[in-house]
Amino acid sequence: MNIASIGLGLIGGSFALSLKKYFPEIKRFGMDNNPEHLQKALELNIIDEALHDENLFKMDVVIVSIPVDKASAVVQDILDKVHPKALVMDMGSTKGALCAAIAAHPKRSQFLAAHPIAGTEFSGPEAAFSLLFDKKTMIFCDVEATQPELVDIALSLVAPMEMTIKYMGAKDHDKHLAYVSHLSHISSFMLGKTVLQVEQNDKTIFDLAGSGFASTVRLAKSNPVTWTAIFKENKGEVVQALDEYIQNLKTFKAELETQNYTEIHQQLVNANELKPILNGILKKENHGN
Amino acid sequence: MNIASIGLGLIGGSFALSLKKYFPEIKRFGMDNNPEHLQKALELNIIDEALHDENLFKMDVVIVSIPVDKASAVVQDILDKVHPKALVMDMGSTKGALCAAIAAHPKRSQFLAAHPIAGTEFSGPEAAFSLLFDKKTMIFCDVEATQPELVDIALSLVAPMEMTIKYMGAKDHDKHLAYVSHLSHISSFMLGKTVLQVEQNDKTIFDLAGSGFASTVRLAKSNPVTWTAIFKENKGEVVQALDEYIQNLKTFKAELETQNYTEIHQQLVNANELKPILNGILKKENHGN
The missing domain is CATH 1.10.3660.10 (6-phosphogluconate dehydrogenase C-terminal like domain)
Structure with missing residues (x-):
């Protein structure tokens, strides 16, 4: 399985580290606007390889963990380019504007709006650690808009983290x-x-x-x-x-x-x-x- | 040495426990408006004996740790009754009104306005613990109004707690x-x-x-x-x-x-x-x- 992390800060980095721990067979790709963060993520073994537009189509799952005001544009762009069976999951702290922005996207059902209630006051790949999500709450929003088999993939990825899953409307x-x-x-x-x-x-x-x-x-x-x-x-x-x-x-x-x-x-x-x-x-x- | 604690909550209780640890020879007396707190303080070995008006005159040091709106009246009353060589020290979080209220008291120089910057969100004698003050800051206010030899007694009592002592005006x-x-x-x-x-x-x-x-x-x-x-x-x-x-x-x-x-x-x-x-x-x- 190929998983890409867009954004390699505290959230994206910690999720990639956690995936590696529980699913050592996963190949982890990554991308970050900040070239130093990408470099650091490679050094710290947060990801295995840099993600390029050319291999985006090979990804089974793409996880977006970037500042929330950039998420709508990035998620739309990724949906345009991913494989028709891939799951795209956003991990940001706000959901209403994002879900509204992509509501009419032809690949909307490949997208899952997620929000892990976990964090520290630190940031960047050096703040990432593999235990961040263990036993925390994960919120899935507007889940009825996502293909059930893709929701199942997301659930299976977070299952070993023993997160409590909550379902909620994005506005709520x-x-x-x-x-x-x-x-x-x-x-x-x-x-x-x-x-x-x-x-x-x-x-x-x-x-x-x-x-x-x-x-x-x-x-x-x-x-x-x-x-x-x-x-x-x-x-x-x-x-x-x-x-x-x-x-x-x-x-x-x-x-x-x-x-x-x-x-x-x-x-x-x-x-x-x-x-x-x-x-x-x-x-x-x-x-x- | 006889030391009395008026108020046996988190602050008064912790200070008494700390004194016992560093000065096992001190005899500790105590008083609290709440009879359950007094009982609990005796059970938890926070004090050795209940304080009564009759033995107040035998105290070398009286430490007041009560709600600050009661401090002015209580400190004045205690100053009226204590031995002319005793030190009376208040541990409350506000100092201006108290220092103004007792400014003209004939025994003003026996009083030291102190404020240890230490606490937790818990309260009562059961929240008290002997390490609360160790390595914290202690503020002494308007110290020029206190007899220097009594300030020295206060300093010697907190010395083993390795507190950082700060001197400040009460209003400041x-x-x-x-x-x-x-x-x-x-x-x-x-x-x-x-x-x-x-x-x-x-x-x-x-x-x-x-x-x-x-x-x-x-x-x-x-x-x-x-x-x-x-x-x-x-x-x-x-x-x-x-x-x-x-x-x-x-x-x-x-x-x-x-x-x-x-x-x-x-x-x-x-x-x-x-x-x-x-x-x-x-x-x-x-x-x-």
């Missing part, structure tokens, strides 16, 4: 992810910005900040290209989530200004409801790593 | 902490609230959220009583920090709405500047744990 996916992922990243980036504006002296932040600050601002280390693309592709849902978050912060500020501490206390108690869910996520994460 | 302390700690907690609590409002189905959050969400919302598990008190005591600085944070979020939203992706990308690049600082904090934390 983007709405949920705006809240449980994209908003967290904005909150973290802007928290980082706010602190850097005031604390001109890095040493002060370093000395005074504890693990709580490090935890809330961890995502501010994330890749700017990846995340600008996600905010762009999911603009509508992200603006909506951001609106609600800002409204909650303004309400909190008003309660503080009017010294309504009973209400503030109640809000903190309500937020504590996340405890069992968060403990579950951390357990799941540790399990996977 | 509250301003910095509003940014590097209090704001992180509000951002986390409100992020939790926003997601809970939309995701009525806990299972959806659990399935779709990854480690990024868990990291940014971790502080939403923090104790509501402790944190309502901190926001109350540091209201002015917290409102200011919150204002700037909300303004940054609104600017980000406006940039998204007007599709100014160049500027969004630049902001994410700027926030990435925190990387080395965050990596340093995590290294420091791991070292300490």
